[in-house]
Amino acid sequence: MALSGSAGQESGPGVNAKLWRFHGGVHPPQHKAESTGAPVRRARLPKRLVLPLHQHIGEAAEPVVVKGEQVLKGQMIARANGYVSAAVHAPTSGVVLDIGDYPVAHPSGLSASCIVIESDGEERWVERTPVEDYTAINPSHMRNMIREAGIVGLGGAGFPSFIKLNPGPGKVVDTLILNGIECEPYITCDDMLMRERPQDIIAGIHILRHALQAKECVIAIEDNKPDAYRIMSEAVASEEKIRVALCPTIYPQGSEKQLVQVLTGKEVPSNGLPIHVGVVLHNVGTAYAVHRAIHLNEPLISRYVTITGDAMGQTCNLEVLFGTPIIDLLDECAADMARLDRLIVGGPMMGFAMHTVNAPVVKTTNCVLATTTQAMPAAQTAMPCIRCGACMDVCPVNLLPQQLYWHSHAKEFERAQEYSLFDCIECGCCAYVCPSNIPLVQYYRYAKAEIWAQEREKDRADLARRRHEFRIERMEREKAERAARLQKKKADVAAGGTKQKGDDKDSKKNAIQAAVERARVKKEAVTNEADPSSEVEDSDKKLD
Amino acid sequence: MKLRTPISPHIHIRTTVTTVMLRVVAALIPGIVVYAWLFGAGVVINILFAIAVALTCEALMLKARGRPLRPFMSDGSAVVTAVLLAVALPPLSPWWLTLIGIAFAIVVAKHLFGGLGHNPFNPAMVAYVMLLISFPREMVLWAPPTALAEPPLDLMETLRAIFLGHYPGALSIDALSMATPLDQVKTQLGLEQSVAQTLAASPAFGILAGRGWEWINLAFLAGGVWLLRKRIIGWQIPVAMLGALAAMATIFYVIDPEHYASPLFHLLSGAAILGAFFIATDPVTAATTPRGRLIFGAGIGILTYVIRTWGGYPDGVAFAVLLMNMAAPTIDYYTQPRVYGRK
Numbered sequence: 030m031a032l033s034g035s036a037g038q039e040s041g042p043g044v045n046a047k048l049w050r051f052h053g054g055v056h057p058p059q060h061k062a063e064s065t066g067a068p069v070r071r072a073r074l075p076k077r078l079v080l081p082l083h084q085h086i087g088e089a090a091e092p093v094v095v096k097g098e099q100v101l102k103g104q105m106i107a108r109a110n111g112y113v114s115a116a117v118h119a120p121t122s123g124v125v126l127d128i129g130d131y132p133v134a135h136p137s138g139l140s141a142s143c144i145v146i147e148s149d150g151e152e153r154w155v156e157r158t159p160v161e162d163y164t165a166i167n168p169s170h171m172r173n174m175i176r177e178a179g180i181v182g183l184g185g186a187g188f189p190s191f192i193k194l195n196p197g198p199g200k201v202v203d204t205l206i207l208n209g210i211e212c213e214p215y216i217t218c219d220d221m222l223m224r225e226r227p228q229d230i231i232a233g234i235h236i237l238r239h240a241l242q243a244k245e246c247v248i249a250i251e252d253n254k255p256d257a258y259r260i261m262s263e264a265v266a267s268e269e270k271i272r273v274a275l276c277p278t279i280y281p282q283g284s285e286k287q288l289v290q291v292l293t294g295k296e297v298p299s300n301g302l303p304i305h306v307g308v309v310l311h312n313v314g315t316a317y318a319v320h321r322a323i324h325l326n327e328p329l330i331s332r333y334v335t336i337t338g339d340a341m342g343q344t345c346n347l348e349v350l351f352g353t354p355i356i357d358l359l360d361e362c363a364a365d366m367a368r369l370d371r372l373i374v375g376g377p378m379m380g381f382a383m384h385t386v387n388a389p390v391v392k393t394t395n396c397v398l399a400t401t402t403q404a405m406p407a408a409q410t411a412m413p414c415i416r417c418g419a420c421m422d423v424c425p426v427n428l429l430p431q432q433l434y435w436h437s438h439a440k441e442f443e444r445a446q447e448y449s450l451f452d453c454i455e456c457g458c459c460a461y462v463c464p465s466n467i468p469l470v471q472y473y474r475y476a477k478a479e480i481w482a483q484e485r486e487k488d489r490a491d492l493a494r495r496r497h498e499f500r501i502e503r504m505e506r507e508k509a510e511r512a513a514r515l516q517k518k519k520a521d522v523a524a525g526g527t528k529q530k531g532d533d534k535d536s537k538k539n540a541i542q543a544a545v546e547r548a549r550v551k552k553e554a555v556t557n558e559a560d561p562s563s564e565v566e567d568s569d570k571k572l573d
Numbered sequence: 574m575k576l577r578t579p580i581s582p583h584i585h586i587r588t589t590v591t592t593v594m595l596r597v598v599a600a601l602i603p604g605i606v607v608y609a610w611l612f613g614a615g616v617v618i619n620i621l622f623a624i625a626v627a628l629t630c631e632a633l634m635l636k637a638r639g640r641p642l643r644p645f646m647s648d649g650s651a652v653v654t655a656v657l658l659a660v661a662l663p664p665l666s667p668w669w670l671t672l673i674g675i676a677f678a679i680v681v682a683k684h685l686f687g688g689l690g691h692n693p694f695n696p697a698m699v700a701y702v703m704l705l706i707s708f709p710r711e712m713v714l715w716a717p718p719t720a721l722a723e724p725p726l727d728l729m730e731t732l733r734a735i736f737l738g739h740y741p742g743a744l745s746i747d748a749l750s751m752a753t754p755l756d757q758v759k760t761q762l763g764l765e766q767s768v769a770q771t772l773a774a775s776p777a778f779g780i781l782a783g784r785g786w787e788w789i790n791l792a793f794l795a796g797g798v799w800l801l802r803k804r805i806i807g808w809q810i811p812v813a814m815l816g817a818l819a820a821m822a823t824i825f826y827v828i829d830p831e832h833y834a835s836p837l838f839h840l841l842s843g844a845a846i847l848g849a850f851f852i853a854t855d856p857v858t859a860a861t862t863p864r865g866r867l868i869f870g871a872g873i874g875i876l877t878y879v880i881r882t883w884g885g886y887p888d889g890v891a892f893a894v895l896l897m898n899m900a901a902p903t904i905d906y907y908t909q910p911r912v913y914g915r916k
């Protein structure tokens with residue numbers, strides 16, 4: 030096609046277009062080989078599945094089943110609640126045991142609303158209507174189908190995918206990036222997916238491109254996955270405008286903004302989105318899920334999960350139904366429960382350590398990493414910051430982590446914001462290299478949380494102030510009204526008295542009328558602003 | 574079962590503060606060996622004595638401040654301070670000079686300013702300047718290189734000289750010592766001698782700069798380059814400092830070679846190399862942003878030249894470092910790197 034304006038951007042396997050670099054980055058030990066030895070198999074069907082209503086970014090889904098109801102595999106059990114939300118489907122057939130609070134995989138260790146399904150072991154599907162020709166469907170309908178399928182970004186954050194398939198009016202998508210970077214150590218689920226399901230991924234990419242009308246598509250793979258690279262390259266050999274980019278391994282290359290920089294040389298504006306530089310990113314797993322949703326009409330009910338760590342008897346990748354309790358996986362892979370010390374969901378750089386083994390696998394669970402103190406010894410005592418700048422040298426956002434730390438530590442949050450605290454992506458590179466062993470990310474999270482709390486507090490204070498003003502106004506108004514009534518009474522009494530005071534009386538009458546008028550105006554003003562006062566009541570309740 | 578739930582990241586490289594500090598000490602060793610080779614064992618004795626004093630002071634101060642002993646005693650920072658100050662003192666300095674200097678560095682310049690990571694000024698340089706002001710006579714008594722001393726002191730004589738103040742025969746420390754090359758150039762310039770005449774006339778000058786000093790400085794340079802390669806220090810401060818010093822020296826040398834020493838002489842004499850790689854790069858007290866480090870280093874280079882050439886002291890590195898230490902926080906604030914995605 031004569032469309033391509035930029036030189037050297039040929040498509041096809043083996044041809045690697047120019048790559049750029051992002052600032053900093055680190056090279057932690059990979060530990061990927063442990064879990065790529067065997068083909069992916071399905072995890073055992075659990076007896077009970079616990080499905081959190083909140084497995085994504087945005088509003089929690091809203092249950093559409095009731096306790097005791099029979100459900101079929103793939104049946105929607107909770108629907109998206111608002112625009113930024115995602116539906117939840119039954120991963121297998123069975124009966125709804127309960128809807129209530131259960132432990133979930135969340136850093137806070139708190140419980141959250143879940144639907145519990147007891148499987149009947151029959152795996153009976155709902156009726157499905159596969160789409161033969163995706164090009165016959167218009168992009169908006171397509172997005173809706175993807176939305177109905179409950180698909181969220183499978184790379185980690187879990188942002189509802191259909192939103193990222195809607196670039197908005199007038200926005201042109203130059204590049205669709207398929208993120209197969211998987212830069213976190215230990216995790217290999219995308220690697221295995223690319224090795225085992227290349228055609229399905231490509232089929233998903235076609236759908237995504239159709240929905241986005243993207244000019245070209247790049248599948249990004251790090252050079253620590255030569256097999257996946259070879260297989261994907263072969264798979265796109267006959268494709269037009271889809272190419273595979275082999276990127277030198279460096280963490281955190283898989284982070285959206287860094288990957289945009291590597292592949293396009295452009296920087297996503299701070300507070301902006303990749304679409305602002307003509308780029309949309311989806312995880313390769315998401316492409317796979319989209320293919321299944323459209324071509325097979327299967328909603329998102331399972332994913333590849335890497336099971337690894339030195340506390341695991343067997344390290345591998347499993348296809349796991351959502352809702353499967355992690356303890357079941359530990360069991361199936363013969364984890365050494367006596368030596369298990371840290372149970373991490375996600376990778377060692379950004380994953381979080383769980384409080385319980387009972388939480389379920391959800392849409393964003395890419396890895397279950399079970400380690401002993403041997404592989405991951407407890408952190409050493411933190412020393413003072415010696416300002417060596419090692420953190421600064423590795424920060425992919427080009428921040429000054431030492432200054433962020435200094436000001437967060439001193440609780441000088443405004444200063445921390447001057448040093449762009451909120452641009453920090455919490456990748457952990459700085460803490461990884463800090464010779465003083467300072468848990469830097471912890472300080473940044475703390476500072477961010479404090480700033481949010483202060484802002485909430487300020488909003489609350491604003492409301493309180495408005496409420497206070499409202500009360501003062503009301504008291505003034507009542508006072509004025511009382512005064513007016515009193516005046517009127519006096520006037521009425523005086524009306525039967527001497528006429529000498531006529532002028533005086535008139536002026537009094539005027540005064541009364543003026544007061545009443547003032548009060549009325551005020552009252553109107555207040556009723557117009559009545560909402561804040563009710564808001565105050567509400568927010569008070571919430572905050573208490 | 575109790576699961577541990579620390580915050581990410583869950584892994585960490587092995588480098589610790591101790592590694593950083595010990596590497597700095599290791600990088601100083603080649604220079605020290607050459608130093609001892611050319612000037613006798615005095616410097617080594619000074620260093621060992623300084624380390625002992627520094628660790629004692631460190632322990633006492635940690636106790637007094639209620640800090641845990643183990644992590645802080647083993648961090649190696651006191652050792653670095655001790656070695657740097659001991660290297661900067663004349664090799665036959667009396668023991669009490671070292672004692673006072675180290676005690677001042679650790680107790681006042683380090684701990685009273687908040688301890689490791691909080692001290693705004695380089696402790697070794699604070700102590701050095703304090704000694705220079707309080708004991709000007711002792712601080713300029715440099716023994717000549719052993720090749721020039723007649724006869725050179727052996728180990729026992731050196732020990733006696735340092736700890737007892739006894740010198741062999743009827744010699745006094747004054748007779749044993751001679752002015753440093755930088756000193757001589759300065760004095761002779763005052764006597765209307767040209768630099769070239771001075772260099773030719775005195776046995777204290779070697780091929781490139783001061784006799785002996787040139788080799789010591791080359792050895793320190795080798796250690797410094799190793800630190801760069803190990804990424805213990807960044808390139809910005811040493812390059813900017815030496816570059817600025819050389820630039821200043823070149824300008825004046827080109828204008829008037831009669832009265833100004835050559836850039837090479839400036840680079841390889843006095844504490845320029847030691848300062849550039851080991852003192853100005855002290856992370857705690859230096860500027861920390863990449864551009865800030867360039868400004869910080871250049872500032873030290875320029876100030877060093879100015880103080881050497883027109884100031885009242887023969888070498889200006891210590892003063893220059895302290896002056897720039899003061900400016901470091903401000904430099905950092907105005908040289909923040911451009912954050913990803915921002916204009």
Ligand code: SF4
Nearest residue numbers: 414416417418420463
């Ligand atoms: S790496 Fe650690 S010690 Fe070094 S400057 Fe950063 S926070 Fe400070």
Ligand code: SF4
Nearest residue numbers: 424453454456457459
């Ligand atoms: S966690 Fe934040 S400050 Fe630290 S390296 Fe990552 S982005 Fe930079």
